[in-house]
Amino acid sequence: MSVVGLDIGSISAKIAVARNRGVDVIANEVSNRATPSLVGFGPKSRYLGETAKTQEISNLKNTVTSLTRLAGRPFNDPDIQIEQEFISAPLVNINGQVGAEVSYLGQKTQFTATQLMAMFLTRVKQTASAELRLPVSDIVMGCPAWYTDAQRRSMIDAADIAGLKLLRLINDSTAVALGYGITKLDLPAPEEKPRRVAFVDIGNSNYTCSIVEFVKGQLSVKSTAWDRHFGGRNLDKALVDHFAKEFKEKFKIDITTNPKAKVRVAAACEKMKKVLSANANAPINIESLMNDVDVKGFLKREEFEELIKPLLDRVTIPLERALADAKLKIEDIDGVEMVGGCTRVPSIKNAVQQFFKKQLSFTLNQDEACARGAAFSCAILSPAFRVRDFSVHDIVNYPIEFTWEKSPDIPDEDTSLTVFNKGNLMPSTKILTFYRKQPFDLEARYAKPETLPGKTSPWIGRFSVKGVKPDAKDDFMICKLKARVNLHGVLNIEQGYYVEEQEVEEPIPEKEGDKKDGDAMDTEAPKTRKVKKQVRKGDLPLSAGTASLDSSSKEAAAEKEQEMIMNDKLVHDTEDKKNELESFIYELRNKIDEQYAEFASDEEKEKIRKKCDESEDWLYDEGEDVTKAVYISKIEELRAIGGPVIQRYLDKLEEERQARVKKDEEAAAARKATEDAKRKAEEDKRKAEEDAKKPEDTEMKDADVPEVEETD
The missing domain is CATH 2.60.34.10 (Substrate Binding Domain Of DNAk; Chain A, domain 1)
Structure with missing residues (x-):
């Protein structure tokens, strides 16, 4: 049985599994531990995760990100207009709920946020199944603590549509706290003063602070506060706005009019932000950004901090609210754990440290802490694993x-x-x-x-x-x-x-003293x-x-998802067969004059070359977009002509292999005979030496007996 924990962020997701007496964060098909939380659509199939990321810039209008920010939201929510700044695909109203309109299979198609989330969960399920080599069913997912009932139901419906059994939808900060506490062996006893830890989680789009109390075998969330529009993407946006203005003045180009250019600048600004976290300054260089113009720039960390000053002024607000809701003071906090990629920014770390007036702790993996905690929660809820008793009291x-x-x-x-x-x-x-x-x-x-x-x-x-x-x-x-x-x-x-x-x-309970002393037996009815x-x-x-979703809508969405999964698989298999045909053409053409040369007549060689040329011409002309069956038939046609030659070559290899085997067997038999003879000679020699060491016979012979004469 699978035990999977999932942390879905606005730009990437981490998948953790319980195995080998611990929790591992697994890598995806391209060996990345973070899978882009993107869903893209094309003329033939969908692009999920890594494949969506590789074609994002060339397919902006059909790629949807920030899936967790859309789940369960009404279209008229002002937050949706904010999300549209970060999502290139157009967001639309689908029965009052937000969705996206994309071009899929050559047609304009609308998908709800729940369907889009289910599509990404399908990718997660496939990744986990491939890694574990068994079907994945049970899962615990993290979600922002500020999620409402409607948003949580949207995530549950998405899991159902993707064929996953959601054991628990756990708040991100609670999952982090669980991952922290379950491995600690030095927590105070229940009757002692609890350890109070503030968990500060600042990711790409969310900022959350939770105050949690720990005793042995238990955690209790005392309060949670948040800023829903504070994260790495807001820092990136400040940089993008700055360089958009600079490039307009310096290079006379306006990236706001070119979505692809804006995405490329955003990617470069994200890298610059990471460089500035460890260095005093950082450059930016982008070749042929737009209108064949190369751009470059430079920024100091002090300038960056000035750009994000409005954000830095908000750092302490969730911390103050969390303490107030928990009815605690700063001196009551025993530790401050920092998680989330944005907590690497020095100015943010300094602001948090100055607020709590104590050293910050980074004992947890800043990017994977939530996924690990979710996997621990899944292991606790799953009957397949034995986990140390640890109860979670959320609020x-x-x-x-x-x-x-x-x-x-x-x-x-x-x-x-x-x-x-x-x-x-x-x-x-x-x-x-x-x-x-x-x-x-x-x-x-x-x-x-x-x-x-x-x-x-x-x-x-x-x-x-x-x-x-x-x-x-x-x-x-x-x-x-x-x-x-x-x-x-x-x-x-x-x-x-x-x-x-x-x-x-x-019965009325008797009071002490009602029963008379000396009564051996009470015969009175109670x-x-x-x-x-x-x-x-x-x-x-x-x-x-x-x-x-009602049961009929959910079943229809699940059927649609299965239909799209089968279509994706067919497209993938068709592409594999196309590649197989192309490889077979090149292989047969090259080997007919090399390995296969002595096994084919000139007539056969000419026939094979001609067929390879015809197949190649067809493949790059009419065969660019045909069905899987057509590619299979073309492969069979080539095999029908080249098969006899290939078989002769294989027969020759088999004969040589059999000859080698026979030779090896004969050599082995000769070695065995030589070893047996050598061993027998050694045994005979040893026996002779043993016989030579035996003592001489002490029995007296007749000649050795002295004669005795009798005398008178």
Whole structure:
């Protein structure tokens, strides 16, 4: 069984797997540990991951990035207009949700953000399966802590469409904390003061700070704060804007009018940013940027820091908010762990260090910490692995309330209730009680819409409770609803049932001293009392309307995804057969005058050359875009002509091999005979030496016996 953790960033993703008694971040098909989180579309197939990156500049209008920034967002959200600055493909409105319009298979096609995410997850699944050499099913994915219910449901739907079983959708900062804590053997005991660590995660587009308490075998998230528009891409944009202005003045070119030029400058600025993190200055050089103009520039680190000063002024805001929400002071923090690629920028590190007034820690892998933590979470949830006991207590980041219509039978009834407050444990369950005589509906929504990202709708879902009716006495039915924020951070009403109040007798507990001393046996019946208890009587049917895809839409999307997977495979196989035909033509033409020369007559050679030329002409003319079957038939035609010659060559090689084998066997037999003879001679010699060392016979012979004469 596979155990996979996935960290999907706005520009790249890392895949971690549990194996060999640990967690490894695996490499993709081109040996990169980070896979570009891009989805591209072409006239024949899709481009996913690395292949999308290689054709991004030449196919800008059909390549979509920042997938996690689009998931579950309405099209009219102001944040979508911000994302369009970083996404070259046009974003469109698909039934109120954001999607992208691209040219796929020669036609204009629209895909929702959920479908685009599912496509990338398909690539992740294939990469992990190839590395593990077994089917991948179970997965834990990281997501930004500021994700709403709709965004989380979009990620869950995407995993379902891609054929993955999502065990948990874990907040990125929580995954990082898990990866930190589960390997620590020096955490305090539960009864001792917990270790408090601030995790500062600044990636390409998100900035998150989480305050987490650790004791042995457990972590508890106390608070999480964020800045959704602070990251590496914002630093890059400051550089791009600077050089766009400089190039316009210096070289008289305007890169804002040329998308490809702008992407090339952005890539160069990203490299410059990394160089400036370790050096005092850095150059920029781009050949033939646009209009055949070569550009170059130079920037000092001080100038760079001046360009990003508006961003640097915001560094401490999430830190202050996280401490305030956790009701802690700076001196209460025991350590500060920095993760995310953007934390390598010296000015950002200095700002964080000055705020906390302590040395920063970089013990975790800054790029892979989230993926590793997600893999640990997957191993904990999977029955296939035994992992050290470690519980994770995350929190609800937005307060959730339920609203309902007032019952006509209860005129003074409240119609709303905040059920999950900000900071409540997640997952957690609450029981709601309603007194009703007829079916009723209730809605879940976020209690403070102003805290949500962008202009996200506060609506979470509408739930209908069926089967409600008056009881036998025409009185209210007591309805109980089990509301739960689950492991994914998604709200559902999981169960509905009704109860009846019944009088039951229960024994009254005796107080100390009631029993008289000396009573050997108490013959008096125990005292009881009648109490009213609620007894569960039956279930109430529920129906829900949420931001999740309905089953039919999800099945249709899954079928569409499978269709595109099969098409991609067919295109890949067709390209392989085309390459096989091309290689076979060159191989046969070259070898007919070399290896195969002595095995073919002049007539056969001429026939093969002619067929190779015809096949080559066809391949580069009519054969550029044909079906897989046509390439296979062309290969078979060549094999039909060249096959007898190749077979003679192979037969000759086989004869030579058999001769070598026979010769080797004879040589081995001769060696064995020589060794046997040598061994026998050595044994005979050893035996003779042993016989020579035996003692002489001491028995007296007759001649050796002295004669004795008798005397008178």
